[in-house]
Amino acid sequence: MNACRCHWPLIVIVAAYLVLGSLFALRTPVWQNPDEPAHYNYTRQIVRSGTLPIIEPEDWVAGLVPIGPDVRDVPVERMTYEDHQPPLFYCLSVPVFAITDGSLVALRLFALLIGAFVVAFAYFTVATIFPAHRYLAAFAATFIALLPQHLAIMSSYNNDALSEALLALAVLLSVRMIMKRDAFAAGRLAILAVVVGLCFITKAQAYLALPVALLGGFLAARRADAPDNAFPSLLRVVLVVLGLSALIGLPWWVRSVRLYGGADFLGLQRHNAVVVGQPTTAEWLAAYGLGGVLWRLWQTTFQSFWGQFGWMSIPLDRRIYLALLVFTLISAVLFLTWWAHGRAARRRLSRQMHARADSALYSPYLLLTTQQAHALTLLAGGALFTVLAYAWYNLQFVQHQGRYLYPALIPIATALALGWSFLFSRREAIGRWLWLALLIGLAAFDAYLLFRVILPGMGA
Structure with a gap:
């Protein structure tokens, strides 16, 4: 009961996420989410054959993808180009598929439920860093839960929900490793290793959990109270x-190498060879030049991070994007102001930096403990890993989709929470309720987009 009272904002946030996400799952027409047919067919093949599928040249049919909102009677059973994906999410989906006779809505709701763990793990990550300021955790969790495009992805059927949930759990465990005294207890490390291993058999994007966990271990080993134990730890x-983690991933890697040859332990080389006709970055560079490609990368990434629905075929009004750009820029300025203020405060109050390692932070707007600074460094590292992975992916194929930045949502949402709360740092009574204002605003925005933009744009 005490835990429920302390964390009641999380209950409200998850409830809002589930209600709005269910509306997206129920009302969005079939197959009008990116790659949804291919993910669906992966599970269907497991149910029908009892074996994992293998990606083959005929799995990609040029011209079928993307599915426009005005396209009807598409032979979706021919879309099996996700057959190279690791199997965990699809195997977990098999009972739902079997019980509901392959109901797409039921599978969407199953993915949506898994996505609720993303919200919860994000909340507890920020609450672990700032235990005396849980409204920061509520703000961050609200943003992640109700970000329009993220909500649409979580309410569609694909492996993103489980990938993000496991990655968020790895971030949470890594943060706790930094913040807790018994960071290197065998049980804690074993749980973190298992989570990283499960990421290996969920999605390639979730492999970011490994550098995050190792960075967390490095930062935890630098604890001020145990400098001599840094290297052994x-x-x-x-x-x-x-x-x-390697023991968990090894069987999948061995299977992929045996099937696809070489060092293709992820099946990505075979996938790239199969999806002939997908636009490449080299082709776009020849057509638009470096400046043109970079502009399109920025514009499409920004738009689809906030909301570009269907198969990227339903953008928002330009005025909405302009308002979102203004919000983004203001948020960035506020966060940088918070960061600069903290650096100035540390210089002025350097004598107070020698507080005990386990001391509680009086205010996140003045001084951070060593552990808090290290935890935020971990989040920054996770964001950097995500951006680098996004850049690497776009070196070969044109994949200017903001959803590929969602593994960095916890760092992004934490930065937003710190920046906007810093604006009201002298009026904490207002700042502690910012999350509720954000929830009401984003919930109304989501409902507007669903009923006035997405469904009309899909002819539903």
Whole structure:
């Protein structure tokens, strides 16, 4: 009961997420989410054959993808180009598929439910860093839960929900490793290793959990109260996390190498060879030049991060994007102001930086403990890993989709929470309710987009 009272905002946030997400899942026409037919067919093949599928050249049919909102009677059973994906999400979906006779709505709701863990893990990550300021956690969780495009993706059928949930759990465990005194307890490290291993058999994007966990171990090993144990502690993290997680991923990697040859342990090389006709970055560079490609990368990424629905075929009104751009820029300025204020405060109050390592932070707008600074460094590292992975993916194929930045949602949402709360740092009574204002605003925005933009745009 005490935990419920302390964390009641999370209950409200998850309830809003489930209600609005269910509306998206129920009302969005069939197959009008990116790659949804291919993910659906993966599960259907498991149910029908009892074996995992293998990606083959005929799995991609040029001209079928993307499915426009005005396209009807598409032979979706021919879309099986996601057959290279790791199997965990689809295997978990098999009972739902079997019980509901392959109901797409039921499968969407199943994915939506998994996505609720993303929201919860994000909340507890920020609450772990700032235990005396849980309204920061509520603000961050609200943004992640009700970000329009993210809500649409979580309410569609694909493996993103489980991938993000496991990655968010890895971030949470890594943050706790930094913040807690018993960071290197065998049980904690084993759980983190298992989570990283499950990421290996969920989605390639979730492999970001490994560098996050190792960075968390490095930062935890630098604890001010145990400098002499830094290297042995870090070595223990590396051995346990790499060893146990690799044992979980190894059978999948061996299977992929045996099927696809070479060092293609993820099946990505075979996938790239199959999806002939997908636009490449080299082709766009020849057609538009570097400046043109970079502009399209920025514009499409920004728009689809906030909301570009269907198969990227339903953008928002330009005025809405302009308002979102203004909000984004203001948020960035506020966060940078918070960061600069903190640096100035540390210089002025350097004598107060020698507080005990486990001391509670008086205010996140003045001084951070060493552990809090390290935890925020971990989040920044996770964001950097995500951006680098996004850039690497776009070096070969044109994939200017903001959803590929969603593994960095926890760092992004934390930055938003710190920036906007800093604006009201002298009026904390207002700042602690910002999350509720954000929830009401985003919920209304989501409902407007669903009923006035998305469904009309899809002819539903």
